[in-house]
Amino acid sequence: MGTALLALGLVLIVEGLVYALAPSLVEQMLEVLRQMPPEARRILGFLAILSGLVLVWLAKMLGA
Template identity: 50%
Template sequence: MSTIFLAVGLVLVVEGLAYALAPSFIRRMAEELPKLADEYLRIFGVAALAVGVGLVYLAQHL
């Protein structure tokens, strides 16, 4: 259970940094997001998922 809390906390740290350091970039990205096709969003989501799983695997085995 502590690993889940750690993971959620790290996600919130990264999200918070993005909003704190580049709020105008986040706003522009949010405006462009509806213009993207579902296929591109799905590909990006799968790629992000794969990278996340890889990072978790590395963190557990190093």
């Protein structure tokens, strides 16, 4: 449970930094996402999940 809270906290920190430091970049990214077909967004989402799982697994293997 502690690892999940740590991961969630880190995600919120990174997300918050993007919104705080580069709000116009967020708007540009949303516009690009709007122009992508739903299938491409779905694949992008699955790739993000897979990347996150790999990073969590690596962190666990390194003793986090």
